Amino acid sequence: MGWAEPQLGNGSADLLSTGRREIGLFSPFRMGLNNGAEINVNKFLLFPSVSYKSEMSQFRRWKMAYRIQVAYPTMAMRWLQSPIGMKLGEPDMFALISPEFTIPQMASVYGELMGTIGTASDEQLSINGGISIGLNGKELVQRATVDLPIIYPRLSVYYNGILIKIGGEYYRKFKGRWSYIMDYDMFLMPGGDGRFAFEQKGLLIWTKSRKFKFLFGYKLVAGEYPYGSQAHLFPAMDFQFGW
Protein backbone atom coordinates (compact mmCIF):
# COMPACT_ATOMS: atom_id res chain seq x y z
CA MET A 1 0.00 0.00 0.00
CA GLY A 2 2.73 2.42 1.01
CA TRP A 3 4.76 1.48 -2.04
CA ALA A 4 1.95 2.30 -4.39
CA GLU A 5 1.98 5.85 -3.13
CA PRO A 6 4.83 7.54 -4.98
CA GLN A 7 7.16 9.12 -2.48
CA LEU A 8 8.18 12.05 -4.65
CA GLY A 9 4.65 13.45 -4.27
CA ASN A 10 4.29 12.57 -0.59
CA GLY A 11 1.36 14.95 -0.30
CA SER A 12 -1.21 12.27 0.39
CA ALA A 13 -2.64 11.10 3.71
CA ASP A 14 -1.36 7.57 3.06
CA LEU A 15 1.18 6.17 5.51
CA LEU A 16 3.82 3.51 5.09
CA SER A 17 2.95 0.17 6.66
CA THR A 18 4.64 -0.69 9.96
CA GLY A 19 8.35 -1.32 9.59
CA ARG A 20 8.51 -0.50 5.89
CA ARG A 21 11.32 1.74 4.78
CA GLU A 22 11.75 3.78 1.61
CA ILE A 23 14.44 6.06 0.26
CA GLY A 24 15.02 7.79 -3.04
CA LEU A 25 17.97 9.32 -4.85
CA PHE A 26 16.32 12.74 -4.52
CA SER A 27 13.81 12.03 -1.77
CA PRO A 28 14.17 11.54 1.98
CA PHE A 29 14.21 8.39 4.06
CA ARG A 30 10.79 7.28 5.37
CA MET A 31 9.86 4.58 7.82
CA GLY A 32 6.44 3.31 8.88
CA LEU A 33 5.87 3.20 12.65
CA ASN A 34 3.56 0.83 14.48
CA ASN A 35 1.14 3.40 15.81
CA GLY A 36 -0.38 4.58 12.53
CA ALA A 37 2.41 7.02 11.87
CA GLU A 38 5.62 7.40 9.90
CA ILE A 39 8.86 9.26 10.31
CA ASN A 40 10.69 11.10 7.53
CA VAL A 41 14.37 12.15 7.71
CA ASN A 42 16.27 14.30 5.20
CA LYS A 43 19.45 12.46 4.25
CA PHE A 44 21.29 15.67 3.32
CA LEU A 45 23.21 16.07 6.59
CA LEU A 46 23.94 19.78 6.19
CA PHE A 47 20.20 20.52 6.11
CA PRO A 48 18.78 18.20 8.74
CA SER A 49 15.01 17.92 8.95
CA VAL A 50 12.75 15.43 10.63
CA SER A 51 9.02 15.06 10.18
CA TYR A 52 6.40 12.99 11.91
CA LYS A 53 3.23 12.10 10.01
CA SER A 54 0.22 10.53 11.72
CA GLU A 55 -3.21 9.41 10.64
CA MET A 56 -6.35 11.19 11.85
CA SER A 57 -10.03 10.30 11.96
CA GLN A 58 -11.56 9.90 8.53
CA PHE A 59 -13.64 12.84 7.31
CA ARG A 60 -16.54 11.42 5.27
CA ARG A 61 -14.73 9.51 2.48
CA TRP A 62 -11.46 11.37 2.99
CA LYS A 63 -8.53 9.75 4.75
CA MET A 64 -6.88 12.43 6.87
CA ALA A 65 -3.37 12.88 8.27
CA TYR A 66 -1.19 15.58 9.75
CA ARG A 67 2.53 16.16 9.55
CA ILE A 68 4.89 18.15 11.77
CA GLN A 69 8.36 18.95 10.47
CA VAL A 70 11.35 20.61 12.11
CA ALA A 71 14.26 21.80 9.93
CA TYR A 72 17.63 23.38 10.70
CA PRO A 73 19.07 25.22 7.64
CA THR A 74 22.00 27.11 9.19
CA MET A 75 24.76 24.66 8.27
CA ALA A 76 23.53 24.33 4.68
CA MET A 77 23.22 28.08 4.19
CA ARG A 78 26.71 28.67 5.61
CA TRP A 79 28.04 25.98 3.31
CA LEU A 80 26.39 27.76 0.37
CA GLN A 81 28.53 30.82 1.16
CA SER A 82 31.71 28.96 0.29
CA PRO A 83 31.13 25.42 -0.96
CA ILE A 84 34.75 24.79 -1.84
CA GLY A 85 36.27 26.93 0.86
CA MET A 86 37.88 29.80 -1.05
CA LYS A 87 38.65 32.97 0.82
CA LEU A 88 37.05 36.34 0.17
CA GLY A 89 38.79 38.31 -2.52
CA GLU A 90 39.30 35.21 -4.60
CA PRO A 91 36.43 33.84 -6.61
CA ASP A 92 34.30 31.91 -4.13
CA MET A 93 33.29 29.35 -6.71
CA PHE A 94 29.73 28.06 -6.55
CA ALA A 95 28.77 30.34 -3.66
CA LEU A 96 25.04 31.08 -3.81
CA ILE A 97 25.04 33.38 -0.78
CA SER A 98 27.62 36.13 -0.42
CA PRO A 99 30.24 35.39 2.27
CA GLU A 100 29.80 38.96 3.55
CA PHE A 101 26.56 37.99 5.33
CA THR A 102 26.25 36.36 8.73
CA ILE A 103 23.92 33.37 8.74
CA PRO A 104 22.45 33.11 12.25
CA GLN A 105 21.21 30.02 14.06
CA MET A 106 17.75 29.29 12.64
CA ALA A 107 15.09 26.61 12.60
CA SER A 108 11.61 26.22 11.18
CA VAL A 109 8.53 24.32 12.25
CA TYR A 110 6.03 23.23 9.63
CA GLY A 111 2.54 21.89 10.33
CA GLU A 112 0.45 20.39 7.54
CA LEU A 113 -2.96 18.77 7.14
CA MET A 114 -3.64 16.40 4.26
CA GLY A 115 -6.68 14.55 2.96
CA THR A 116 -6.88 11.78 0.37
CA ILE A 117 -9.83 10.23 -1.45
CA GLY A 118 -9.64 7.09 -3.60
CA THR A 119 -7.24 4.17 -3.49
CA ALA A 120 -3.61 3.86 -4.55
CA SER A 121 -4.42 0.67 -6.44
CA ASP A 122 -6.57 2.65 -8.88
CA GLU A 123 -6.61 6.43 -8.55
CA GLN A 124 -6.56 8.94 -5.77
CA LEU A 125 -6.76 12.65 -5.19
CA SER A 126 -5.06 14.42 -2.30
CA ILE A 127 -5.15 17.97 -1.04
CA ASN A 128 -2.89 19.45 1.58
CA GLY A 129 -2.05 22.73 3.23
CA GLY A 130 0.21 23.96 5.98
CA ILE A 131 2.02 26.81 7.65
CA SER A 132 5.70 27.11 8.41
CA ILE A 133 7.10 29.37 11.10
CA GLY A 134 10.74 30.49 11.10
CA LEU A 135 12.65 30.83 14.36
CA ASN A 136 15.76 32.97 14.02
CA GLY A 137 18.37 33.72 16.65
CA LYS A 138 19.16 36.96 14.83
CA GLU A 139 17.59 38.67 11.83
CA LEU A 140 18.71 37.38 8.43
CA VAL A 141 19.15 40.22 5.91
CA GLN A 142 16.86 40.13 2.86
CA ARG A 143 19.85 40.68 0.54
CA ALA A 144 21.14 37.23 1.44
CA THR A 145 18.32 35.44 -0.39
CA VAL A 146 19.03 32.79 -3.04
CA ASP A 147 16.82 34.05 -5.86
CA LEU A 148 16.45 30.76 -7.68
CA PRO A 149 13.43 28.58 -8.37
CA ILE A 150 12.64 25.83 -5.86
CA ILE A 151 15.19 27.22 -3.37
CA TYR A 152 13.73 30.72 -2.95
CA PRO A 153 10.27 29.69 -1.68
CA ARG A 154 11.64 26.96 0.57
CA LEU A 155 14.10 29.28 2.31
CA SER A 156 11.70 32.24 2.42
CA VAL A 157 10.45 31.30 5.89
CA TYR A 158 13.87 32.14 7.35
CA TYR A 159 13.78 35.65 5.87
CA ASN A 160 10.09 36.43 6.36
CA GLY A 161 9.19 34.38 9.42
CA ILE A 162 6.17 32.68 7.83
CA LEU A 163 5.31 30.55 4.80
CA ILE A 164 1.94 29.19 3.74
CA LYS A 165 1.80 26.18 1.43
CA ILE A 166 -1.26 24.76 -0.30
CA GLY A 167 -1.18 21.89 -2.73
CA GLY A 168 -2.78 18.89 -4.27
CA GLU A 169 -1.90 15.79 -6.25
CA TYR A 170 -3.64 13.32 -8.48
CA TYR A 171 -2.32 9.77 -8.82
CA ARG A 172 -3.51 7.16 -11.28
CA LYS A 173 -2.43 3.66 -12.15
CA PHE A 174 -3.11 3.18 -15.83
CA LYS A 175 -1.40 0.15 -17.38
CA GLY A 176 0.51 -2.77 -15.85
CA ARG A 177 3.57 -1.38 -14.10
CA TRP A 178 2.86 2.18 -15.22
CA SER A 179 1.20 4.97 -13.28
CA TYR A 180 1.47 8.74 -13.17
CA ILE A 181 1.19 11.57 -10.73
CA MET A 182 0.39 15.21 -11.29
CA ASP A 183 0.90 17.57 -8.39
CA TYR A 184 0.60 21.25 -7.68
CA ASP A 185 1.96 23.39 -4.86
CA MET A 186 1.42 27.04 -4.13
CA PHE A 187 3.75 28.91 -1.77
CA LEU A 188 2.59 32.17 -0.27
CA MET A 189 5.39 34.25 1.24
CA PRO A 190 3.93 37.23 3.11
CA GLY A 191 6.49 39.95 3.75
CA GLY A 192 8.94 38.80 1.08
CA ASP A 193 10.07 40.66 -2.04
CA GLY A 194 8.79 37.64 -3.96
CA ARG A 195 5.29 36.96 -2.67
CA PHE A 196 4.27 33.67 -4.31
CA ALA A 197 5.49 30.63 -6.20
CA PHE A 198 3.63 27.88 -8.05
CA GLU A 199 5.14 24.51 -8.74
CA GLN A 200 3.55 21.86 -10.93
CA LYS A 201 5.03 18.45 -11.50
CA GLY A 202 4.10 15.61 -13.83
CA LEU A 203 5.78 12.21 -13.41
CA LEU A 204 5.47 8.85 -15.08
CA ILE A 205 6.18 6.00 -12.69
CA TRP A 206 7.51 2.59 -13.64
CA THR A 207 7.20 0.14 -10.76
CA LYS A 208 9.43 -2.90 -11.11
CA SER A 209 8.56 -4.49 -7.77
CA ARG A 210 7.97 -3.56 -4.14
CA LYS A 211 11.68 -2.87 -3.99
CA PHE A 212 12.26 -0.48 -6.86
CA LYS A 213 10.57 2.10 -9.01
CA PHE A 214 11.68 4.78 -11.41
CA LEU A 215 9.97 8.15 -11.83
CA PHE A 216 10.56 10.67 -14.59
CA GLY A 217 8.85 13.76 -15.95
CA TYR A 218 9.01 17.52 -15.54
CA LYS A 219 8.65 20.27 -12.99
CA LEU A 220 7.31 23.69 -13.92
CA VAL A 221 8.01 26.55 -11.54
CA ALA A 222 6.51 30.01 -11.86
CA GLY A 223 7.00 32.58 -9.20
CA GLU A 224 7.85 36.04 -8.07
CA TYR A 225 11.40 36.83 -7.04
CA PRO A 226 13.01 40.04 -5.78
CA TYR A 227 13.72 40.99 -9.43
CA GLY A 228 10.25 40.15 -10.78
CA SER A 229 8.35 37.14 -12.08
CA GLN A 230 9.80 34.25 -14.03
CA ALA A 231 8.98 30.68 -15.09
CA HIS A 232 11.34 27.72 -15.29
CA LEU A 233 10.91 24.21 -16.61
CA PHE A 234 13.08 21.38 -15.29
CA PRO A 235 13.35 17.69 -16.00
CA ALA A 236 12.47 15.59 -12.94
CA MET A 237 13.44 12.04 -12.08
CA ASP A 238 14.03 9.78 -9.10
CA PHE A 239 15.03 6.21 -8.29
CA GLN A 240 13.26 4.92 -5.23
CA PHE A 241 13.99 1.86 -3.18
CA GLY A 242 11.86 0.10 -0.56
CA TRP A 243 12.25 -2.84 1.79
Next chain:
Amino acid sequence: MIKRIHSLKTIILFGIIFTSCDPIVHEFNDIEDAVMYRANIIKDVSAQDTIKVMTWNIRFGVARLRFFGDGCGDRVIMTNSEVVEGLEGIAEKIKQENPDILFIQEADVQSKKTGYIDQAQWLLDHTDFNYGAYGSMWESQIILADGLGRVNTGNLILSKWKLENAERYQLPLRGDQDALTQFFYLRRNVIKAKVAMPGKSFFVVNTHLTAFATDDTKQKHIDGFKSILDGISAEGAYFIAGGDLNEIPPNASKMDYCLDDQCEGESFHSGGETEHKEGSYFEPEITWLSSLFNNYTPAIPLDVYGAHEMGHFTHSPDNKLQLDRKLDYLWTNTLWLNGMTHQEATNLSDHIPVSALWVIP
Protein backbone atom coordinates in the same frame (compact mmCIF):
# COMPACT_ATOMS: atom_id res chain seq x y z
CA MET B 1 -12.38 16.25 -33.29
CA ILE B 2 -12.10 16.25 -29.49
CA LYS B 3 -8.80 14.40 -29.81
CA ARG B 4 -7.52 17.09 -32.20
CA ILE B 5 -8.48 19.82 -29.74
CA HIS B 6 -6.66 17.97 -26.97
CA SER B 7 -3.55 17.67 -29.18
CA LEU B 8 -3.71 21.37 -29.96
CA LYS B 9 -4.08 22.20 -26.26
CA THR B 10 -1.03 20.08 -25.49
CA ILE B 11 1.02 21.83 -28.18
CA ILE B 12 -0.05 25.27 -26.95
CA LEU B 13 0.63 24.33 -23.30
CA PHE B 14 4.12 23.06 -24.05
CA GLY B 15 4.76 26.06 -26.31
CA ILE B 16 3.91 28.42 -23.46
CA ILE B 17 6.03 26.44 -21.02
CA PHE B 18 9.12 26.36 -23.22
CA THR B 19 8.92 29.96 -24.42
CA SER B 20 8.62 31.18 -20.83
CA CYS B 21 12.03 29.78 -19.95
CA ASP B 22 15.17 31.90 -20.49
CA PRO B 23 18.69 30.48 -20.85
CA ILE B 24 20.93 30.70 -17.78
CA VAL B 25 23.53 32.74 -19.68
CA HIS B 26 22.65 35.12 -22.53
CA GLU B 27 25.26 34.46 -25.21
CA PHE B 28 24.26 37.11 -27.82
CA ASN B 29 24.49 37.06 -31.61
CA ASP B 30 27.36 38.79 -33.45
CA ILE B 31 25.02 41.69 -34.19
CA GLU B 32 21.67 42.15 -32.54
CA ASP B 33 19.26 44.94 -31.67
CA ALA B 34 20.09 46.98 -28.60
CA VAL B 35 17.50 47.20 -25.82
CA MET B 36 15.66 50.47 -26.20
CA TYR B 37 14.61 52.74 -23.32
CA ARG B 38 12.44 55.79 -23.07
CA ALA B 39 12.01 58.25 -20.18
CA ASN B 40 8.66 58.28 -18.40
CA ILE B 41 8.26 61.94 -19.33
CA ILE B 42 9.62 63.07 -22.71
CA LYS B 43 11.12 66.56 -22.64
CA ASP B 44 10.90 68.68 -25.78
CA VAL B 45 14.41 69.34 -27.18
CA SER B 46 14.99 71.27 -30.41
CA ALA B 47 17.82 70.68 -32.90
CA GLN B 48 21.19 72.22 -32.08
CA ASP B 49 24.36 73.13 -33.99
CA THR B 50 26.73 72.20 -31.17
CA ILE B 51 26.15 69.47 -28.62
CA LYS B 52 27.88 68.41 -25.45
CA VAL B 53 29.06 64.79 -25.34
CA MET B 54 30.23 62.92 -22.26
CA THR B 55 31.49 59.43 -21.40
CA TRP B 56 31.41 57.91 -17.92
CA ASN B 57 31.96 54.50 -16.40
CA ILE B 58 29.54 54.80 -13.48
CA ARG B 59 30.58 51.56 -11.71
CA PHE B 60 26.93 50.48 -11.41
CA GLY B 61 26.16 53.36 -9.07
CA VAL B 62 28.16 52.15 -6.08
CA ALA B 63 30.57 55.10 -6.06
CA ARG B 64 33.70 54.16 -4.10
CA LEU B 65 32.19 51.35 -2.02
CA ARG B 66 34.70 48.52 -1.69
CA PHE B 67 33.24 46.05 -4.18
CA PHE B 68 35.13 42.76 -4.26
CA GLY B 69 35.22 42.41 -8.04
CA ASP B 70 37.29 45.41 -9.14
CA GLY B 71 39.43 46.35 -6.20
CA CYS B 72 40.52 45.05 -2.84
CA GLY B 73 37.14 45.18 -1.12
CA ASP B 74 34.87 42.51 0.28
CA ARG B 75 31.42 43.88 -0.52
CA VAL B 76 29.25 41.90 -2.95
CA ILE B 77 25.55 42.72 -2.50
CA MET B 78 24.96 46.43 -1.89
CA THR B 79 21.95 47.81 -0.08
CA ASN B 80 19.23 49.53 -2.05
CA SER B 81 19.89 52.82 -0.27
CA GLU B 82 23.62 52.66 -1.04
CA VAL B 83 22.89 52.22 -4.74
CA VAL B 84 20.23 54.94 -4.85
CA GLU B 85 22.61 57.32 -3.06
CA GLY B 86 25.30 56.51 -5.64
CA LEU B 87 22.90 57.01 -8.53
CA GLU B 88 21.68 60.29 -7.09
CA GLY B 89 25.27 61.56 -7.03
CA ILE B 90 25.73 60.53 -10.66
CA ALA B 91 22.41 62.07 -11.73
CA GLU B 92 23.29 65.33 -9.97
CA LYS B 93 26.63 65.52 -11.80
CA ILE B 94 24.94 64.71 -15.12
CA LYS B 95 22.39 67.48 -14.60
CA GLN B 96 25.16 69.89 -13.63
CA GLU B 97 27.18 69.11 -16.78
CA ASN B 98 24.03 68.82 -18.92
CA PRO B 99 25.41 66.70 -21.80
CA ASP B 100 23.20 66.03 -24.83
CA ILE B 101 24.68 62.61 -25.46
CA LEU B 102 26.10 60.43 -22.68
CA PHE B 103 28.04 57.17 -23.09
CA ILE B 104 27.70 55.12 -19.91
CA GLN B 105 29.61 51.98 -19.05
CA GLU B 106 28.79 49.58 -16.23
CA ALA B 107 25.09 50.34 -15.92
CA ASP B 108 23.28 47.59 -14.03
CA VAL B 109 19.86 46.43 -15.12
CA GLN B 110 18.20 44.40 -12.38
CA SER B 111 21.31 42.84 -10.91
CA LYS B 112 21.23 41.35 -7.43
CA LYS B 113 24.42 43.16 -6.41
CA THR B 114 22.71 46.54 -6.91
CA GLY B 115 19.26 45.89 -5.50
CA TYR B 116 17.69 44.86 -8.83
CA ILE B 117 17.34 48.52 -9.85
CA ASP B 118 17.02 49.10 -13.59
CA GLN B 119 19.68 51.82 -13.70
CA ALA B 120 19.06 52.63 -17.38
CA GLN B 121 15.44 53.55 -16.64
CA TRP B 122 16.38 55.18 -13.33
CA LEU B 123 18.91 57.49 -15.00
CA LEU B 124 16.48 58.39 -17.78
CA ASP B 125 13.83 59.30 -15.23
CA HIS B 126 16.19 61.33 -13.04
CA THR B 127 18.00 63.35 -15.73
CA ASP B 128 17.03 65.39 -18.79
CA PHE B 129 17.61 62.57 -21.27
CA ASN B 130 14.69 61.15 -23.23
CA TYR B 131 15.97 57.97 -24.91
CA GLY B 132 18.40 55.18 -24.24
CA ALA B 133 19.96 52.19 -25.98
CA TYR B 134 21.42 49.41 -23.84
CA GLY B 135 23.68 46.47 -24.66
CA SER B 136 24.48 44.00 -21.93
CA MET B 137 28.05 42.77 -21.48
CA TRP B 138 27.13 40.28 -18.72
CA GLU B 139 23.68 38.78 -18.51
CA SER B 140 23.15 35.65 -16.51
CA GLN B 141 20.36 34.35 -14.29
CA ILE B 142 22.99 33.19 -11.87
CA ILE B 143 26.74 33.67 -11.47
CA LEU B 144 28.02 30.81 -9.37
CA ALA B 145 30.68 32.79 -7.52
CA ASP B 146 30.72 34.91 -4.39
CA GLY B 147 26.92 34.94 -4.12
CA LEU B 148 26.68 37.41 -7.01
CA GLY B 149 23.43 35.88 -8.19
CA ARG B 150 21.57 37.43 -11.09
CA VAL B 151 23.67 39.81 -13.19
CA ASN B 152 22.90 42.15 -16.07
CA THR B 153 25.38 44.95 -16.62
CA GLY B 154 26.45 46.77 -19.76
CA ASN B 155 26.81 49.83 -21.95
CA LEU B 156 24.17 52.50 -22.25
CA ILE B 157 23.80 55.44 -24.63
CA LEU B 158 21.57 58.24 -23.37
CA SER B 159 20.30 60.89 -25.75
CA LYS B 160 17.98 63.87 -25.71
CA TRP B 161 16.88 62.93 -29.21
CA LYS B 162 15.43 59.71 -30.46
CA LEU B 163 17.85 56.86 -31.18
CA GLU B 164 17.34 54.74 -34.28
CA ASN B 165 18.76 51.47 -35.61
CA ALA B 166 20.54 50.80 -32.33
CA GLU B 167 22.68 47.69 -32.57
CA ARG B 168 24.85 45.68 -30.22
CA TYR B 169 28.08 44.32 -31.78
CA GLN B 170 29.70 41.39 -30.01
CA LEU B 171 33.47 41.65 -29.43
CA PRO B 172 35.68 38.55 -29.10
CA LEU B 173 35.54 36.68 -25.78
CA ARG B 174 38.67 36.52 -23.64
CA GLY B 175 41.12 34.06 -25.10
CA ASP B 176 42.98 33.37 -21.85
CA GLN B 177 40.16 31.63 -19.97
CA ASP B 178 38.99 28.02 -19.77
CA ALA B 179 35.69 27.22 -21.47
CA LEU B 180 33.59 27.13 -18.28
CA THR B 181 34.88 30.47 -16.97
CA GLN B 182 34.52 32.01 -20.42
CA PHE B 183 30.90 30.82 -20.65
CA PHE B 184 29.92 32.64 -17.44
CA TYR B 185 32.23 35.65 -18.01
CA LEU B 186 31.71 39.08 -19.59
CA ARG B 187 30.79 39.49 -23.25
CA ARG B 188 32.20 42.87 -24.24
CA ASN B 189 30.44 44.78 -26.97
CA VAL B 190 30.03 47.99 -28.91
CA ILE B 191 26.69 49.81 -29.11
CA LYS B 192 25.99 51.88 -32.21
CA ALA B 193 22.92 54.00 -32.86
CA LYS B 194 21.79 56.84 -35.10
CA VAL B 195 20.63 60.06 -33.45
CA ALA B 196 17.50 61.37 -35.14
CA MET B 197 17.93 65.07 -34.45
CA PRO B 198 15.41 67.05 -36.53
CA GLY B 199 17.12 68.02 -39.80
CA LYS B 200 20.39 66.29 -38.87
CA SER B 201 21.52 62.83 -38.04
CA PHE B 202 24.76 61.31 -36.88
CA PHE B 203 26.04 58.13 -35.25
CA VAL B 204 26.86 57.53 -31.60
CA VAL B 205 29.08 54.64 -30.52
CA ASN B 206 29.81 53.40 -27.00
CA THR B 207 32.08 50.64 -25.75
CA HIS B 208 33.80 49.14 -22.74
CA LEU B 209 36.81 46.97 -23.56
CA THR B 210 38.40 44.15 -21.59
CA ALA B 211 40.29 45.12 -18.47
CA PHE B 212 41.97 41.94 -17.32
CA ALA B 213 42.83 39.88 -20.41
CA THR B 214 46.47 38.82 -20.43
CA ASP B 215 46.63 37.88 -24.11
CA ASP B 216 45.78 39.93 -27.25
CA THR B 217 42.01 40.09 -26.54
CA LYS B 218 42.23 43.83 -25.83
CA GLN B 219 43.95 44.40 -29.17
CA LYS B 220 41.09 42.55 -30.87
CA HIS B 221 38.58 44.69 -28.96
CA ILE B 222 40.31 47.91 -30.05
CA ASP B 223 40.33 46.63 -33.65
CA GLY B 224 36.63 45.68 -33.40
CA PHE B 225 35.71 49.11 -32.04
CA LYS B 226 37.77 50.86 -34.72
CA SER B 227 36.28 48.78 -37.53
CA ILE B 228 32.80 49.99 -36.56
CA LEU B 229 34.04 53.59 -36.63
CA ASP B 230 35.75 52.91 -39.98
CA GLY B 231 32.47 51.57 -41.34
CA ILE B 232 30.62 54.76 -40.42
CA SER B 233 33.37 56.91 -41.96
CA ALA B 234 33.39 54.80 -45.12
CA GLU B 235 29.70 55.62 -45.59
CA GLY B 236 30.57 59.32 -45.42
CA ALA B 237 28.68 59.71 -42.16
CA TYR B 238 29.78 61.40 -38.94
CA PHE B 239 30.18 59.88 -35.53
CA ILE B 240 30.90 60.65 -31.94
CA ALA B 241 32.19 57.74 -29.93
CA GLY B 242 33.38 57.10 -26.43
CA GLY B 243 34.00 54.63 -23.72
CA ASP B 244 36.20 52.99 -21.16
CA LEU B 245 38.91 51.42 -23.33
CA ASN B 246 40.89 50.09 -20.35
CA GLU B 247 44.03 51.23 -22.13
CA ILE B 248 46.47 54.07 -21.41
CA PRO B 249 47.58 56.57 -24.12
CA PRO B 250 50.67 55.68 -26.22
CA ASN B 251 52.66 58.51 -24.64
CA ALA B 252 51.80 57.64 -21.03
CA SER B 253 54.87 57.92 -18.84
CA LYS B 254 53.88 55.17 -16.41
CA MET B 255 52.97 51.70 -17.64
CA ASP B 256 53.26 49.45 -14.58
CA TYR B 257 50.58 49.77 -11.89
CA CYS B 258 51.06 46.35 -10.28
CA LEU B 259 52.33 47.73 -6.98
CA ASP B 260 49.78 50.57 -6.96
CA ASP B 261 46.91 48.11 -7.43
CA GLN B 262 48.26 45.42 -5.14
CA CYS B 263 45.80 44.32 -2.43
CA GLU B 264 46.65 43.10 1.05
CA GLY B 265 48.20 39.65 0.84
CA GLU B 266 49.19 40.05 -2.82
CA SER B 267 52.73 40.29 -4.03
CA PHE B 268 54.07 41.30 -7.43
CA HIS B 269 57.53 41.74 -8.89
CA SER B 270 58.99 39.77 -6.02
CA GLY B 271 59.84 36.82 -8.22
CA GLY B 272 61.01 38.68 -11.30
CA GLU B 273 59.53 41.04 -13.88
CA THR B 274 57.28 38.36 -15.38
CA GLU B 275 54.84 38.52 -12.46
CA HIS B 276 52.20 41.16 -13.10
CA LYS B 277 48.73 41.86 -11.77
CA GLU B 278 46.00 41.30 -14.35
CA GLY B 279 44.91 44.64 -15.81
CA SER B 280 47.70 46.64 -14.19
CA TYR B 281 50.62 46.20 -16.57
CA PHE B 282 50.40 48.14 -19.84
CA GLU B 283 53.90 48.05 -21.27
CA PRO B 284 53.35 45.30 -23.90
CA GLU B 285 50.20 47.04 -25.15
CA ILE B 286 51.32 50.66 -24.98
CA THR B 287 50.96 51.21 -28.74
CA TRP B 288 47.57 49.51 -29.14
CA LEU B 289 45.61 52.79 -29.14
CA SER B 290 47.88 54.38 -31.77
CA SER B 291 45.61 53.33 -34.63
CA LEU B 292 42.71 55.24 -33.07
CA PHE B 293 44.87 58.31 -32.36
CA ASN B 294 46.27 58.21 -35.92
CA ASN B 295 42.90 57.98 -37.64
CA TYR B 296 40.41 59.84 -35.47
CA THR B 297 40.23 62.92 -33.27
CA PRO B 298 40.34 62.47 -29.49
CA ALA B 299 38.68 64.97 -27.15
CA ILE B 300 42.00 65.19 -25.28
CA PRO B 301 44.80 65.20 -27.91
CA LEU B 302 48.03 63.36 -27.12
CA ASP B 303 50.09 66.55 -26.87
CA VAL B 304 47.62 68.09 -24.42
CA TYR B 305 47.65 64.88 -22.39
CA GLY B 306 51.43 64.63 -22.51
CA ALA B 307 51.88 68.23 -21.36
CA HIS B 308 49.92 67.62 -18.13
CA GLU B 309 49.21 63.93 -17.61
CA MET B 310 47.86 64.17 -14.07
CA GLY B 311 45.21 66.64 -15.14
CA HIS B 312 43.74 64.08 -17.56
CA PHE B 313 43.77 60.93 -15.47
CA THR B 314 40.31 59.37 -15.39
CA HIS B 315 40.65 56.35 -13.11
CA SER B 316 41.95 55.05 -9.84
CA PRO B 317 40.90 51.66 -8.50
CA ASP B 318 39.06 50.73 -5.31
CA ASN B 319 38.58 53.58 -2.82
CA LYS B 320 41.75 55.47 -3.79
CA LEU B 321 40.62 58.99 -4.62
CA GLN B 322 43.95 60.00 -6.20
CA LEU B 323 43.41 59.42 -9.94
CA ASP B 324 46.45 57.78 -11.52
CA ARG B 325 45.77 56.76 -15.17
CA LYS B 326 43.71 57.66 -18.23
CA LEU B 327 41.40 54.92 -19.54
CA ASP B 328 38.38 56.87 -20.82
CA TYR B 329 38.16 58.55 -24.21
CA LEU B 330 35.95 60.45 -26.68
CA TRP B 331 36.50 60.17 -30.45
CA THR B 332 35.07 61.70 -33.61
CA ASN B 333 35.81 61.78 -37.32
CA THR B 334 35.42 65.57 -37.28
CA LEU B 335 36.56 67.95 -34.51
CA TRP B 336 36.06 68.48 -30.79
CA LEU B 337 35.98 71.71 -28.86
CA ASN B 338 36.84 72.22 -25.23
CA GLY B 339 37.67 68.66 -24.12
CA MET B 340 37.44 68.35 -20.34
CA THR B 341 38.35 65.76 -17.72
CA HIS B 342 36.06 66.13 -14.69
CA GLN B 343 38.38 65.21 -11.86
CA GLU B 344 36.10 66.86 -9.31
CA ALA B 345 33.82 63.81 -9.65
CA THR B 346 36.34 61.33 -8.28
CA ASN B 347 34.18 60.25 -5.34
CA LEU B 348 31.21 59.26 -7.55
CA SER B 349 32.78 56.25 -9.30
CA ASP B 350 36.21 54.69 -9.86
CA HIS B 351 36.18 56.49 -13.23
CA ILE B 352 35.44 60.15 -13.85
CA PRO B 353 33.64 61.70 -16.83
CA VAL B 354 35.29 63.14 -19.92
CA SER B 355 33.28 65.64 -21.94
CA ALA B 356 33.67 67.81 -25.04
CA LEU B 357 31.64 69.99 -27.36
CA TRP B 358 30.99 68.75 -30.88
CA VAL B 359 29.90 70.95 -33.78
CA ILE B 360 27.48 68.94 -35.88
CA PRO B 361 28.76 69.03 -39.48
